[in-house]
Amino acid sequence: MFRPRPSQQQSASPNMSTEAGPSTSIVTDPNIAQPSNDAPAPSVPGPSAENQSFVSRIMADNPYFSAGAGLMGIGVVLTVLRRSVTLGSTFAQRRMLVTLEIPSKDRSYPWFLEWMAAQSASQVGKGKRPMGFRSHELAVETSYKQHENGSSEAVFNLVPGPGTHYFKYQGTWFQVKRERDAKLMDLHSGSPWETLTLTTLSAYRHLFSSLLTEARALAEASTEGKTVVYTAWGVEWRPFGKPRSRREMGSVVLAEGVSEKIENDLRSFLGRGKWYAERGIPYRRGYLLHGPPGSGKTSFIQALAGSLHYNICLLNLAERGLTDDKLNHLLGLVPERSFILLEDVDSAFSKRVQTSEDGYKSSVTFSGLLNALDGVASSEERIIFMTTNHYERLDPALIRPGRVDLHELLDDAQGEQAKRLFIKFYGNSKTTFEAGKEVEKGRILREGEIPLTDEQVESLGNQVQKIVEDEQKQGKTISMASLQGLFIRTGAQESLDGIRELCRPTGAA
Numbered sequence: 432m433f434r435p436r437p438s439q440q441q442s443a444s445p446n447m448s449t450e451a452g453p454s455t456s457i458v459t460d461p462n463i464a465q466p467s468n469d470a471p472a473p474s475v476p477g478p479s480a481e482n483q484s485f486v487s488r489i490m491a492d493n494p495y496f497s498a499g500a501g502l503m504g505i506g507v508v509l510t511v512l513r514r515s516v517t518l519g520s521t522f523a524q525r526r527m528l529v530t531l532e533i534p535s536k537d538r539s540y541p542w543f544l545e546w547m548a549a550q551s552a553s554q555v556g557k558g559k560r561p562m563g564f565r566s567h568e569l570a571v572e573t574s575y576k577q578h579e580n581g582s583s584e585a586v587f588n589l590v591p592g593p594g595t596h597y598f599k600y601q602g603t604w605f606q607v608k609r610e611r612d613a614k615l616m617d618l619h620s621g622s623p624w625e626t627l628t629l630t631t632l633s634a635y636r637h638l639f640s641s642l643l644t645e646a647r648a649l650a651e652a653s654t655e656g657k658t659v660v661y662t663a664w665g666v667e668w669r670p671f672g673k674p675r676s677r678r679e680m681g682s683v684v685l686a687e688g689v690s691e692k693i694e695n696d697l698r699s700f701l702g703r704g705k706w707y708a709e710r711g712i713p714y715r716r717g718y719l720l721h722g723p724p725g726s727g728k729t730s731f732i733q734a735l736a737g738s739l740h741y742n743i744c745l746l747n748l749a750e751r752g753l754t755d756d757k758l759n760h761l762l763g764l765v766p767e768r769s770f771i772l773l774e775d776v777d778s779a780f781s782k783r784v785q786t787s788e789d790g791y792k793s794s795v796t797f798s799g800l801l802n803a804l805d806g807v808a809s810s811e812e813r814i815i816f817m818t819t820n821h822y823e824r825l826d827p828a829l830i831r832p833g834r835v836d837l838h839e840l841l842d843d844a845q846g847e848q849a850k851r852l853f854i855k856f857y858g859n860s861k862t863t864f865e866a867g868k869e870v871e872k873g874r875i876l877r878e879g880e881i882p883l884t885d886e887q888v889e890s891l892g893n894q895v896q897k898i899v900e901d902e903q904k905q906g907k908t909i910s911m912a913s914l915q916g917l918f919i920r921t922g923a924q925e926s927l928d929g930i931r932e933l934c935r936p937t938g939a940a
């Protein structure tokens with residue numbers, strides 16, 4: 432934009448402040464009416480009439496003076512124009528544009544970046560130029576994609592880097608500015624504070640909400656059919672690792688009726704918020720699963736979460752830096768549709784004060800935990816699962832009704848439980864066809880394994896059951912985790928001997 436240079440201004444000013452003022456140039460302009468010659472001479476001392484006409488003549492005759500005055504006029508006009516454009520654009524911006532700020536702390540921040548990356552990728556897929564490329568300021572966000580067969584692959588998403596970018600959404604142009612504040616830090620993640628500012632025409636402000644809804648749906652679709660495990664990051668919950676494939680309920684084999692009992696209890700609790708609120712009872716339910724290691728406590732909670740489409744917030748009470756206040760805050764901010772899982776609660780508070788091997792004392796106090804568990808009487812749903820290997824060590828205050836509503840023992844393998852697990856591993860080893868069409872695929876056989884008939888599986892399963900029951904009579908048991916390990920590495924027949932070898936006196940871990 433044009434701006435009069437200081438040297439021009441300086442050279443123009445002496446002419447203005449001395450004899451050759453603007454009035455002088457008007458006098459010399461032949462197109463403008465000249466003052467009458469009869470006018471009285473100025474009484475103030477000044478240049479004589481001859482001198483004045485001499486100056487006027489010089490002004491009129493000298494093209495440099497006229498050009499200077501002309502330039503000055505243009506400069507004034509341009510300055511006024513520039514000011515009005517600035518004012519006009521500020522006014523237009525205020526009236527016609529609308530901006531939306533998304534701080535990096537907000538949950539929609541990663542959703543929006545992921546959405547932009549997806550738009551970019553889809554444009555590339557269609558052979559078009561991807562969004563964000565125009566600015567040449569891109570950032571990479573690497574994620575992992577898990578395939579059906581369990582293998583995973585790194586996916587590089589190109590997202591807008593710090594700077595200004597433009598994109599079109601539903602036919603409307605948007606500007607997105609990604610700014611990074613070098614001075615501000617997110618203390619929990621250690622990453623710099625960032626803000627995304629989206630700008631568009633005011634008339635299209637409604638597109639913000641539909642854009643964010645689309646971004647959220649996309650983020651949710653990426654966790655569809657998966658269980659997200661959150662862990663505490665300072666005072667907030669963050670997804671831990673990539674979302675896990677849901678575990679099938681049928682893959683966790685518990686003693687008869689146990690699984691159904693817990694699931695039915697939870698299902699009947701869900702959706703009764705109004706009932707609780709009307710009676711002034713806090714809407715929460717606590718479960719304690721206790722039993723020896725490897726009996727399926729954690730696996731069952733994962734499978735149950737998957738079957739109800741819930742996520743899991745995993746909390747380690749002995750974690751350094753976790754204080755009563757933080758714990759309280761965290762339990763009040765649990766993401767929706769999530770179980771709170773406190774594993775090995777005995778190790779955190781068996782003696783009401785937790786001191787680790789290196790002398791570190793947990794900063795969560797026992798009363799702090801009880802207060803956090805009780806929480807403020809809110810109408811928000813709260814489902815807490817606790818697990819322990821040492822039920823007898825738990826303080827009665829922790830597991831009293833209201834804090835723990837259902838106590839369930841998940842023990843070492845019972846005979847029939849071992850049989851069911853055996854059938855899960857060795858049964859269904861054939862592929863079923865109907866009218867020449869494959870309708871059900873059996874499990875994949877090991878190399879050299881001869882598929883068993885249903886009768887053979889049943890008969891071997893009965894033998895497994897008998898071995899486990901016989902060992903129990905002698906005070907020996909085997910954990911479900913040990914059985915699983917055995918079935919993974921051996922054939923059906925050999926596993927029978929393996930079971931006997933793996934049985935341990937009850938209570939020995």
Ligand SMILES: Nc1ncnc2c1ncn2[C@@H]1O[C@H](COP(=O)(O)OP(=O)(O)OP(=O)(O)O)[C@@H](O)[C@H]1O
Nearest residue numbers: 682683684685724725726727728729730911912915
């Ligand atoms: N009842 C079960 N049915 C099927 N698999 C089981 C069962 N119990 C344990 N497993 C298997 O054993 C492994 C360990 O199980 P899990 O972690 O759930 O046990 P846990 O009781 O939570 O143990 P810990 O008390 O040590 O935390 C998992 O791979 C799981 O698949």
